Amino acid sequence: MKEKLTTNKAASNTALLSITTETPFNKRHDCWFCGEPNQYVFTYLNSFEPPTSENQFISQLSLPSCKECYQVAKKSVVNAKHEGLHLSIWTIKSEVKQYLVEYYRKDLAIGINWTKRELEESEFGQGNFAGFQRSAWFMFELAKARVNYVSWPLIVDGITVLDEYLEQSFHFDDVVYPNVEQATQHYANTFLLSLDYFRSVLELLGNDDFSKAVRFCRLLVAATTFEQQQALRQLRREVT
Numbered sequence: 001m002k003e004k005l006t007t008n009k010a011a012s013n014t015a016l017l018s019i020t021t022e023t024p025f026n027k028r029h030d031c032w033f034c035g036e037p038n039q040y041v042f043t044y045l046n047s048f049e050p051p052t053s054e055n056q057f058i059s060q061l062s063l064p065s066c067k068e069c070y071q072v073a074k075k076s077v078v079n080a081k082h083e084g085l086h087l088s089i090w091t092i093k094s095e096v097k098q099y100l101v102e103y104y105r106k107d108l109a110i111g112i113n114w115t116k117r118e119l120e121e122s123e124f125g126q127g128n129f130a131g132f133q134r135s136a137w138f139m140f141e142l143a144k145a146r147v148n149y150v151s152w153p154l155i156v157d158g159i160t161v162l163d164e165y166l167e168q169s170f171h172f173d174d175v176v177y178p179n180v181e182q183a184t185q186h187y188a189n190t191f192l193l194s195l196d197y198f199r200s201v202l203e204l205l206g207n208d209d210f211s212k213a214v215r216f217c218r219l220l221v222a223a224t225t226f227e228q229q230q231a232l233r234q235l236r237r238e239v240t
């Protein structure tokens, strides 16, 4: 068993260093990061890791990408290099997703604040906001699709490269955030909550009670700092 694990790890390292990834036929026009039509190829250079004797050393990974994701991915590589860091392909992907969540902050907030029907019946039909009302749900769905897009697995010679970030992603209300911190920031922004306060409440309730933490903070959104602290103390007594 021990030997098998070692073999798998070696195989996974080989895969990371390899260039040929298998793109599923039905995804051949997709950006690996977000699913939009691809126009670019993001080349990931993995020259950092020295080759090991038993593994074949191939130093790059090429992924079809849309212009926007390509630019963000490229930028995160340049920034990392500047700081003397080497990012894994999964860290780069996580940074692209973080960019998308921030870029679409207002559009994603539509889905948090409205249902499709409510928005349709919101009677902005004749006013200045008519155009906004018409495009808002479409933009929300587009944003959600790009943020949630499940990249196809990186498969090289039949070996799947394990996604080291999969466990960090956080699913909430139909949106997949790269991590819980990103979701926390997004909700704090959307509901004008104090980020520190929201974090404290979430820490007490736990990530599984994310929705309760949001509701708790929203109840107290107009409360004074003193009242908020008092509520937090009470909550702490209740949960401990």
Ligand SMILES: [Zn+2]
Pocket (backbone or CB within 6 Å): 031, 032, 033, 034, 035, 036, 065, 066, 067, 068, 069, 070
């Ligand atoms: Zn993309």
